Amino acid sequence: KDVPYLIGIMNALLHNLPTTRIYKTDTFSEDIRKIQEKDRVNIILTNPPFGGKFDERFKSNFPVKSSDTELMALQYVMRKIRQGGRVGIVVPEGVLSNTTGPFVRVRKELLENYNVHTIISLPKGVFTASGKTPVKTNLLFFEKTTPTDEIWYYEHKHPLGMVKTRYGKWVEKQYTKTDPIRDEYLIDCYEKWKNREVSENSWIVKIEDIDKETYELTPRNPNNLKKKKLRPAEEILEDVLKEEKEVTGLLAELKSTLENAFKPREGEEWRAVKLKEVAEIIMGQSPPSSSYNKEGKGIMFLQGNKEFGELYPKPIMFTTDPKKLSQKNDILISVRAPVGEVNIADKEYCIGRGLAAIRFKGEPKYLFYLFLLTKEKIEELGKRGTTFRAVTKNHLSKIKIPLLYRNGKPNIERQKEIADYLDMAYEKLKIIKEKVKSQISQLDEMKESILDEVFSYDKVK
Incomplete structure (x- = not known):
């Protein structure tokens, strides 16, 4: 790589050391x-x-x-x-x-x-x-x-x-x-x-x-x-019951909002529309490999879903010769095996042939959550018999998505409401999951504590 080599040269010069024995090479090739x-x-x-x-x-x-x-x-x-x-x-x-x-x-x-x-x-x-x-x-x-x-x-x-x-x-x-x-x-x-x-x-x-x-x-x-110091069983039980109360409260909050989150309101109706009617679809195209670099030259380049994070991409490559670009808030979807993985573009990216960008005329998070649900259906689109090919632009165009309409138009405000609800629900479910894990761990600790209290009790006065 260029950067470590240049740093080595610069460090030697700053310390008045000879640079003739600093080499740029692939060590493993020797x-x-x-x-x-x-x-x-x-x-x-x-x-x-x-x-x-x-x-x-x-x-x-x-x-x-x-x-x-x-x-x-x-x-x-x-x-x-x-x-x-x-x-x-x-x-x-x-x-x-x-x-x-x-x-x-x-x-x-x-x-x-x-x-x-x-x-x-x-x-x-x-x-x-x-x-x-x-x-x-x-x-x-x-x-x-x-x-x-x-x-x-x-x-x-x-x-x-x-x-x-x-x-x-x-x-x-x-x-x-x-x-x-x-x-x-x-x-x-x-x-x-x-x-x-x-x-x-x-x-x-x-x-x-x-x-x-x-x-x-x-x-x-x-x-x-060495034997670890165990907390008293009563103390562990108090913590478990406290977390149980918190979990119950979070579940109750989810239940109360879930009942009304997706029901059509007065003047609204659900419609199933083809993706091509409400979004522009941009299929990726890989730039020349000679333009790839990790030194930050050019624009960030996404080859496929290997660079996907939980919500936004985590790119490691750049290109100086981009061919197809995604814009901020585009939905990025993997169209080559494994297909169906999705992320949201948090900035402009060059996208390779393993990805497509969907420019939705609505709330991006709404479509993001929808594609999380339809991943298996998208996988089926790319199959021909038992052989997997790839998901094409034509496949994506025909995908039907549910949208709430009001006065003959998609209700984007409701899309945002639903996306906000799903954000909240996912965050609460994540907290609940961690608290349940903590309870299981503490119950294991409690089992050890009870055994320790029973068998280490000194009955001899």
Whole structure:
């Protein structure tokens, strides 16, 4: 990529360092089996890509074949480091815990031929997969010296610890882009690492205690295995009953508004109309692949429903040569397998051939909710026998949608009312769902609490 390369060059220039050994290349394209001693380095610090796509052509460059970029990156640094050299690498949890063949073989070689001396466990949010999804990661430190004898582990957690969500559920606080990990948060880790101190959040695992079938290195804090302090059953019951009352209230609110939400009012009637009568349909067209980029050049480009969010798209690609454009408030619908997924355009986008934009002459949210309901019917439109083809403009044009009419015209104000009601209903149902989950969790806790109170009661006076 251009950006990391340019940042590296700029950083070197600002610190008066030579730039002749900063290279822009695809690391995975190098056959690591042919790396010579002269090509190796003394220190490697890296945060390699993980959760991304791997070019199948490069698999043959690695002794252990895998489609996981994180495993290929680990193999690369293992071959690239010089005898006596040191490595610090960010790896997702799966590199340490996955028990499938490729991961086991790489970990076995790592422990037997390198000194893995430190693993620092990080919470979700410090790093993301493919720049989007927060994942659990670890800092893995090793040297190319002697085989591993023991590993010092450290478990880092967000300073705020457990936090309560707006739905009343307690969860472990995560880092985010706006609340990133800070240098000062790692002072405790550094101070304990200097003497490999054993504490509540740091421990040592001997090589003889590691499973030789899987060579699993997952950080498991032995202090977390100690008996947790349980709340009294009466306290848990009070919380469950409180949430039950809140759920009942929310359901009652839904019931009272549902009775009148969709009934025609005086002078109104429901009509089924073809989509082409009330909307313009724009079928997508993919721009030349040479115009694709992730550097923000041109206009945001949506290839298909992989970039869809819950309501609005989450684009990752741009194009400098757009062909078909959607406008703000257009309904975006997937027309190639899997079809029927919908989003609302929150801005102008270039749309590829996997999408269509529907420019509705009414309230966009109304049509959005309607298409959520008709997804299965739309899927059927693209089938020919048992084979799936694609949904065409002609298919979409003939879809019949229900609209409330008043004085011979679609009542757009009522469309907005219905959309607002569905927004409210969805939000309340989401809250109800979270509260019910919380109740189930607390009832499990209550079961443990009751057993604990019964069997730990000291009857001996």
